[in-house]
Amino acid sequence: MHDSPPTGSDPTMAAGTGPFGQVADERARDQTWLADSADRTILQTGSRPGLVPDPDAKPERLGRYLVLERLGAGGMGVVYAAFDPDLERKVAIKLIRGRADDAARARLQREAQAMAKLSHPAVVAVFDVGEYQGQLFVAMEFVRGETVAAWIRRSKRSWREVLAVFLAAGRGLAAAHDAGLVHRDFKPDNVLLDPDGRPKVTDFGLARAVGPGEAHLGHHETDGDQASEDRSVPVAALEPALVLAGEHALSGALSLPLTRLGAVMGTPAYMAAEQHRGLVADARTDQYAFCVSLFEALHGELPFAGSNLFELAGNVVAGRLREPTSGRRVPAFVQRALVRGLSPEPGRRWPDMHALLRALDRDPARTLRRLAGGGLLLALGAGAAVVATAAPDKCTGAAERLAGAWDEARADAVAAALRATGAPWADETWSIVRGGLDRYARTWSIIHEQTCMSHQRGEASGELLDLQMACLDERRDDLAAFVDVLAEADAGVAEQAVLTLAALPRVERCTDVLALRTGIPAPAADEEQEVAAIRGRLARARAELAAGRYPRAFELAHAAEADARRLGYRPLVAEAALRLGAVRQADGKADLAEAALDEAWAAALATRHDEVAAEAAIEQVAVVGRELARKDDGQRWAVTAGALVDRRGRDDDLAARLQVHLGNMYIRTGAIDQAVSALRRALVLYTAELGDSHPYVAAARTALGDALRRQGRFADAAAEHQRALRDTVAVYGPAHPQVAVARNNLGVAYGWLGRHDDAIVEYRAAIAVREQALGGDHPRVASARNNLATALLEQGRLDEAEAELQRAIAGFRRADHPDLADAENNLGNLHFAAGRPHDALAAYEAALAAETARLGPDALYTSLSRSNVGTALWQLGRLDDAERELRRSLAALERELPATHPYLAFPLLGLGAVLADRGDAHAGEAFLQRALALAEAQDDPGLRATVRSELARARAEKHHSSQPHAETLARARRDVEAALADLRRAGPLYAHAARRAEAFLAAP
Structure with a gap:
């Protein structure tokens, strides 16, 4: 089990900007848990030459749309990438083959209008419908990615990965049904995966756009008022039609081999019995096609056999579901849900898509912890759920075995400890912890009893029984260790209690037969007791670490590692080194963590201890890739970790954690697009494994919001932070300090959107929660005040902002807190905006001194403060001093950051303005040109306007010094006038x- 949750952030600055709007970095100093304009993408489609009007002729325009390129062709037509000049966006356009009659045109218009009203992240948006030379076209969202069919073929996928994608796509299908839309052609080729791994269902209703004379294989379209009743050709009617009409092409299609119907023929492979009978296709028909698609994706073969269309249709209508032959592991609860959805009679399927999705998302391995009693048991080794019967006497009494680990006396001790802290949220936290520990104990008892019963029934060997019981003994020790820590809770442990609970190793792993049979060598008989004792101390170290008590965790892990070395049992050495590395990492000692994790990985690999090897490699991604910023080494560790996780095959917890660490590494190294993709994958995995209301999910969502903000997708970032806040309240209750972290992050997101009123509401709420929970002098209260001040500053409420900043600075000084420099920088910003350059310089110099003492003279954050100092010196006319500080800032930032990083814009802007004011307009223009390229990529109109204004001034000055050209000067004045209009709208930070x-x- 993992030693720490996914990292998120509690930024200390909301929109803390320096001169010219410079962002003072929002650092994740509060290391706590709480860390879509849609992407424009290419719509991919399989190529079928000859089925489009003229596959080689690309029209220049389709309606108002400028055609850019041909993307591919499908059974219904050809797809182009195009540009919408009215809305300035790229779109995908599907030009429907065949000429449209009035009925087809009316049907498509209605379908498009209905689709345009449907807004769902898992459905490709339809924007417009039009006509080109008698042919209909549909303009849609431009989606870059691949089809789910291609994604499945490209690599081996675990059942959890496949299920997560289909659950998301199914929600889009359900949303369409709720809006009164039926797809009628759902299949893996009609679901796209964007670069972030998000599925999008496409081609809703477009099959119905084909005219009566253009019906393709297996479909017939009705006319006029009956257009809503989409009927298919009955199988019995096909053969006479062939004879009478002489449709040789259709006759040939009927004899095609159907071993890969989904690839060869498309629609017939996914047609329900009612379609073969010629009855109405409705939402239950879509449900059937969804189940066929998911069955095929999981098993690698279709659910109904058939070497041709007639044979297939006969099996579908009769409900002759074949037994999968691929040997792939698919859980019983998934298989049961699919079997019902594949019923030949629509009335025997699930009531709707929502019911089917709930069944598919009801993983017993996940929900077992939430059972109120022992009525549902795992049939170990078979993956099925069975109703419990009376157990033999020798298999009862599992709950009594937990005495001393979790019982009423232990519960009373934990409750007393939590309440003794006096925290206003203690009772609510106790309720959450009590419920979680009770569920854990019940799950342990159920699995313990069922393990025994499976052996008694002859379903499990004695060897397997020993392995499972040893695993259960370890989980019992883990539970006891975590309860020990909670029973000694101080204020810090009480605040982390829910996280401590979440870090408990999952007892369900004791049902994973493949994972248990790893071949790890057993200790010698005379060493078993000592090995068990050392593992007990490691369990306590894990609990202390989860509770945030790092010194005690280190003491325990260090002693356990020494004892494991002395004993010489290498699997235990690997476990101890892993724990020690995790503690070192949490305590900020990255170099020591790297060394310990290296040893853990090597010892685990040598002894086939795959879980420890995988965890060690995953943690190296965080230590080496993120903390030490060695991206290439971090990626190599990620490849190793991924291979180990794949070999285990059933651990989405580890797979999700790997993606979180990758995402944070990419954020640290500036690869933000990759960070967003990794964090989205983590969120999908965590949600599928743990459900929505779990701390890991909230933390991953917060990290994703931070990455989206850095990507400039502020609306998407705010949406993720809104959901993270909702989930955090659900997990912790409304008064917990963690809720303040979530509110703070949401305020930051609102600030970047310019929604300063909303940001102020969130910051004030965060302050109220923190004052009640932590007291008014706590540095986290000061942090929220600092953010509140920046929002007030953006609104021009300078007096209120200054009052909040002074209180924040006083709080940081009392605590000797590292965020003091941020507040001093914000105070400088305020003075700068108010036209008080001497006061601004004093505040910036105080921030620079604090950062220099803490980080060194040329560290990243020191250099950002130095840039502010240089800008203030320039405003005071001290050009030589300003140039010196700005050049030093720029040089240091260029060493730390990629050339395209937005932070570089600020010293470049200041330096360009200083040089132009000194009369070296040519050199100033060069710096300003670089600044403009960086500013144009940011969503900050004030910054862009400032650079444009200074650049126009520099150009005018350059021409003025060498006999000015009247048109050049006139153009400069126009550029400055345009910039001034933006600057006046940008607020007080751009007043100078x-x-x-x-x-x-x-000037004249």
């Missing part, structure tokens, strides 16, 4: 830039 623009325009 606006005053310089006004002075330029007022």
Whole structure:
């Protein structure tokens, strides 16, 4: 089990900007849990030459849309990438083959209008419908990615990965049904995966756009008012039609081999019995096609056999479901849900898609912990759920075996400890912890009893019984260790209690037969007791680490590692080194963590201890890739970790954690697109494994929100932080300090959207929660005040902002807190906006001194403060001093950051303005050109306007010094006038830039 949750952030600054709007970085210093304009993408489709009007002729325009390129062709037509000049966006356009009659045109218009009203992240958006030379076309969202069919073929996928994708796609299908839409052609080729791994269902209802004379294989379209009743050709009617009409092409299709119907023929492979009978296709028909698609994706073969269409149809209508032959592991609860959805009679399927999705998402391995009693048991080794019967006497009494680990006396001790802290949220936390520990104990008892019963029935060997009982003994020790820590809770442990509970190793792993039979060598008989004692201390170290008590965790892990070395039992050495590495990492000692994890990985690999080897490699991604910023080494560890996780095959917990660490590594190294993709994958895995209301899910969502913000997708970031706040309240209750972290992050997101009123509401709520939980002098209260001040500053409420900043600075100083420099920088921003350059310089210099003492003279955050100092010096006319500080800042940032990083814009802007003011307009223009390229990529109109204004001034000055050209000067004045209009709208932070623009325009 993992030693720490996914990392998120509690930024200390909301929109904390320096001169020219420079962002003072929002650092994740509060290491706690709480860390879509849709992407434009290419719509992929399989190529079928000859089925489009003229596959080689690309029209220049389709309606108002400018055609860019031909993307591919399918059974219904050809798909183009195009540009919408009215809305300035890229779209995908499907040009439907065959000429449209009035009925087809009306049907498509209705379908498109209905689709345009459906807004769901798992459905490709339809924007418009039109006509080109008698042929209909549909303009849709431009989706870059691949079909689910291609995704499945490209690599071996675990059943959990496949199920997670189909659950998300199914929600889109359900949303369409709720809106009154039926797909009628759902299949893996009609579901796209965007670069973030999110599925999007496409081609809703478009099969119905084909005219009566254009019906393709297996479909017939009715006319006029009956268009809503989409009927298919009955199988019995096909053969006479062939004879009478002489449709040789259709006759040939009927004899095609159907071993890969989904690839060869498309629709027939996914047609329900009612379609073969010629009856109405409705939402239950879509449900059937969804189940066929998921069955095929999981098993690698279709659910109904058939060497041709007639044979297939006969099996579908009769409900002759074949036994899968691929040997792939598919859980019984999934198989049961699919079998019902594949019923030949629509009335015997699930009531709707929502019911089917609930059944598919009801993983017993996940929900077992939430059972109120022992009525549902795991049939170990078979993956099925069975109703419990009376157990033999020798298999009863499992609950009594937990005495001393979790019982009423232990519960009373934990409750007393939590309440003794006096925290206002203690009772709610106790309720959450009590419920979680009770569920854990019940799950342990159920699995313990069922393990015994399976052996008694002859379903499990004595060897397997020993392995499972040893695993259960370890989980009991883990439970006892975690309860020990909670029973000694101080205020810090009480705050982390829910996280401590979440870090408990999952007892369901004791049902994973393949994982248990790893071949790890057993200790010698005379060493078994000592090995058990050392593992007990490691369990306690894990619990202390989860509770945030790092010194005690280190003490235990270090002693256990020494004893494991002395004993010489290498699997135990691997376990101890892993624990020690995790503690070192949490305590900020990355170099020591790397060494310990290296040893853990090597010892685990040598002894086939795959779980420890995988965990060690995953943690190296965090230590080496994120903490030490060695991206290439981090990626190599990620490849190793991925291979180990794949070999285990059933651990989405580890797979999700790997993606979280990759996402955080990519954020640290500036690869934000890759970070977003990794964190989305983590969120899918965690949600599928743990459900929505889990701390790991909230933390992964928070990290994703942070990555989206850095990507400039502020609306998407705010949406993720809104959901993270909702989940955090559900997990912790409304008064817990963790809720303040979530509110703080949401305030940051609102600030970047310019929704400062909303940001202020969230910051004030965060302050109220923290003051009640932690007291008014706590540095986290100061952090929220610091953020509140930046939002007030953005609104021009300078007096209120200054009052909050002074309180924040006082709080940080009392605690000797590292965020003091951030607050000093924000105070400088305020003075700068108010036109008080001497006060601004004093505040910036205080921030620079604090950062230099803490981080060194040329560290990243020190250099950002130095840039602010340089800008203030420039405003005071001290150009030599300003140039010195700005050049030093720029050089340090260029060493730390990629050339395209937005932070570089600020010293470049300041340096360009300083040089232009000194009369070296040519050199100033070069710096300003670089600054403009970086500013254009940011969603900050004030910054862009400032750079444009300074660049126009520099160009005018350059021409003025060498006999000015009238048109050049006139153009410069126009550029400054345009920039000034933006600067006046941008707020007080850009007041100085606006005053310089006004002075330029007022000059002769």
